[in-house]
Amino acid sequence: MWSQVKQQLAESTARFLTRFANLLPGLAALVVALLISIVVGWMLAAVVRRLLSSMRFDDRLAHWGFPSVAEWSPMKSPILLVSRAIAALVIVTGFLIGIAAVDAEWTSQLARSVVAYIPNMLGAAVVLLVGSVVARFLARSVLIGAVNLNLHYARLLSLGVKWMVVVLTVAMALEHLRIAPGIVKLAFGILFGGIVITLALAVGLGSKDLVTRSLERDAQKASGDNLEEPFRHI
Amino acid sequence: MEVEPIHEQVQEITEQVDSADLVVGVLAELGQEGLAALCDALQVLPGSPRVVVLRDDRAAKPDQSSVAEAKLSSSSCHLIPWPLLGSATPGTPVVGTSAAYQAVFAASEKFGARACCVIASTLETATPGWIRELAQPLVERNLDLVVPQYARRKFEGLLNSSIISPLMRCLYGKRIHNPMGPDLGLSRRLFQKMLGPERAAGVGGNPVHSLASVAPAALCENLEVCEVHLPARIYPPTDWMNISSLVAQILSPIFLDMERNAACWQRMRASVSVPAIGEPVLVSQDTGTVDISRMMESFQLGIRDLQEIWGLVLPPSTLLELRKLARLPSEQFRMPDELWVRIVYDFALAHRLRTLNRDHLLKSMTPLYLAWISSYAHDVETAGRTALEERLERLSVAYEVGKTYLVSRWRWPDQFNP
Numbered sequence: 145m146w147s148q149v150k151q152q153l154a155e156s157t158a159r160f161l162t163r164f165a166n167l168l169p170g171l172a173a174l175v176v177a178l179l180i181s182i183v184v185g186w187m188l189a190a191v192v193r194r195l196l197s198s199m200r201f202d203d204r205l206a207h208w209g210f211p212s213v214a215e216w217s218p219m220k221s222p223i224l225l226v227s228r229a230i231a232a233l234v235i236v237t238g239f240l241i242g243i244a245a246v247d248a249e250w251t252s253q254l255a256r257s258v259v260a261y262i263p264n265m266l267g268a269a270v271v272l273l274v275g276s277v278v279a280r281f282l283a284r285s286v287l288i289g290a291v292n293l294n295l296h297y298a299r300l301l302s303l304g305v306k307w308m309v310v311v312l313t314v315a316m317a318l319e320h321l322r323i324a325p326g327i328v329k330l331a332f333g334i335l336f337g338g339i340v341i342t343l344a345l346a347v348g349l350g351s352k353d354l355v356t357r358s359l360e361r362d363a364q365k366a367s368g369d370n371l372e373e374p375f376r377h378i
Numbered sequence: 379m380e381v382e383p384i385h386e387q388v389q390e391i392t393e394q395v396d397s398a399d400l401v402v403g404v405l406a407e408l409g410q411e412g413l414a415a416l417c418d419a420l421q422v423l424p425g426s427p428r429v430v431v432l433r434d435d436r437a438a439k440p441d442q443s444s445v446a447e448a449k450l451s452s453s454s455c456h457l458i459p460w461p462l463l464g465s466a467t468p469g470t471p472v473v474g475t476s477a478a479y480q481a482v483f484a485a486s487e488k489f490g491a492r493a494c495c496v497i498a499s500t501l502e503t504a505t506p507g508w509i510r511e512l513a514q515p516l517v518e519r520n521l522d523l524v525v526p527q528y529a530r531r532k533f534e535g536l537l538n539s540s541i542i543s544p545l546m547r548c549l550y551g552k553r554i555h556n557p558m559g560p561d562l563g564l565s566r567r568l569f570q571k572m573l574g575p576e577r578a579a580g581v582g583g584n585p586v587h588s589l590a591s592v593a594p595a596a597l598c599e600n601l602e603v604c605e606v607h608l609p610a611r612i613y614p615p616t617d618w619m620n621i622s623s624l625v626a627q628i629l630s631p632i633f634l635d636m637e638r639n640a641a642c643w644q645r646m647r648a649s650v651s652v653p654a655i656g657e658p659v660l661v662s663q664d665t666g667t668v669d670i671s672r673m674m675e676s677f678q679l680g681i682r683d684l685q686e687i688w689g690l691v692l693p694p695s696t697l698l699e700l701r702k703l704a705r706l707p708s709e710q711f712r713m714p715d716e717l718w719v720r721i722v723y724d725f726a727l728a729h730r731l732r733t734l735n736r737d738h739l740l741k742s743m744t745p746l747y748l749a750w751i752s753s754y755a756h757d758v759e760t761a762g763r764t765a766l767e768e769r770l771e772r773l774s775v776a777y778e779v780g781k782t783y784l785v786s787r788w789r790w791p792d793q794f795n796p
């Protein structure tokens with residue numbers, strides 16, 4: 145019996161070592177593919193960075209109406225964002241090529257699911273980009289409009305509007321990515337409602353002075369003792 | 379721009395009047411008597427020119443039917459209802475007014491007129507004679523542009539006094555007190571330029587606004603310009619809720635024109651006066667104190683909340699000076715003219731570079747404009763006529779002195795940033 149156990153152990157060890165030995169070239173190929181993709185990605189990123197710098201891409205992007213991209217970028221530089229995204233893409237491609245050397249069937253399944261997910265990722269990225277631009281635009285509009293109306297809570301109002309749009313955008317992006325949709329809907333509802341109630345309270349309480357002043361002006365007009373405003377602009 | 383009369387009742391008259399020497403577009407509210415007096419006044423112009431008076435038919439009161447107006451017409455003065463303000467949209471009165479000017483120019487071209495006038499104001503102590511004075515230099519002396527010089531009250535026409543007039547003087551080298559009229563007289567040569575395809579195309583996709591472009595077009599082409607002394611205008615009361623929209627609507631076409639005429643104004647150096655016709659009309663000046671608390675509050679709020687936006691437009695040194703100003707008590711508040719001039723120039727440059735959305739840019743300038751008005755109000759609240767003129771002359775000189783700053787930043791916006 146003992147000899148049978150020894151034989152089984154020897155056979156399983158041999159099987160494992162054989163399979164591992166079969167895997168080794170694939171693993172070596174994966175490591176080589178990763179190393180090559182890292183080098184190529186780094187070189188490509190350097191070339192793109194230099195090219196975009198010579199085009200003053202950061203300034204141009206702001207000039208084209210996308211200044212908010214800088215906020216989302218590493219070190220506030222869209223050039224770095226683009227070059228690093230390209231490097232990451234090359235490295236991921238190298239990784240997929242390396243995986244294919246290990247197990248072709250598993251890789252094709254992985255590649256299929258990754259490719260199928262790409263439109264969702266692109267959609268989410270576009271939603272985030274547009275949302276950030278819209279949030280910034282609306283926040284500025286509200287801020288400037290509120291300051292010109294002499295509202296003391298202009299910044300709060302502007303921030304509220306900005307976060308409303310940001311929360312809406314992030315919820316839409318997560319919905320696109322199909323990440324915990326149930327929780328996202330619930331969290332969005334709570335956050336959005338919370339911001340609206342906060343703004344309503346802030347504006348309602350802050351508007352007391354405005355309403356009082358407005359009523360005083362109306363009362364002065366009605367009693368006819370309103371001093372004529374001398375300033376005429378155009 | 380295609381402009382067609384819309385009432386069939388006056389179609390016959392329009393067909394009869396196939397040409398005219400002078401076309402007068404009336405945008406101001408003139409009653410039947412006023413229109414009749416206007417015709418009478420224009421008939422005594424030298425050479426008895428054939429005159430067509432265009433009355434905005436949509437602004438006409440219900441009792442002024444087209445036929446009734448047509449009956450006012452005589453052999454040499456035809457009164458025709460015309461859709462002058464047809465394209466005006468609510469909330470954008472300046473755009474609507476510019477469209478009305480363009481309609482008058484188009485009608486003048488249609489009638490083959492030698493000159494045209496636009497009457498958009500109601501004046502204090504006015505007789506229809508003032509309209510004749512506006513038209514006379516065009517007909518008699520073949521001048522190209524006649525602009526009004528209204529008798530000035532210290533707190534009226536503030537956008538004109540603080541920005542438009544001194545900026546145009548410094549840019550185009552001619553001291554015109556009211557370059558944007560709104561009452562203007564133009565020769566055929568000038569209104570044809572205003573109708574040209576180049577102007578119809580606009581600047582970078584933005585439409586050219588006739589009212590803001592008239593004086594720069596005349597000055598850049600070295601056309602003959604003169605001023606006519608007129609009584610004080612009656613200004614509409616200030617709508618404080620929409621002051622920022624007003625600032626944006628007025629300044630946007632001016633800054634667009636700066637972009638368009640950059641080659642012209644960068645050549646101009648010192649300024650000279652233009653000939654003035656008539657005697658200055660004296661008006662009484664109030665010398666009481668004025669309440670500037672609302673404007674100061676706007677500036678303080680701007681300093682607190684808009685610095686992030688101003689930081690994109692103004693250099694750090696200017697922001698620092700503004701912060702210092704904000705700490706002054708109201709009665710000591712004075713904004714130096716040099717600072718104000720640099721602010722205007724920096725906003726003009728940011729408008730050109732599209733540093734941020736143009737509407738946001740111009741509306742964010744409003745608290746700074748109100749700060750300058752507050753400072754000016756302190757300076758002139760007890761001033762008489764002469765002191766007022768001296769104060770505004772100092773501002774104009776500051777604009778001229780600061781022109782090198784503007785030219786440097788305009789040419790090298792990245793390199794030259796103090």
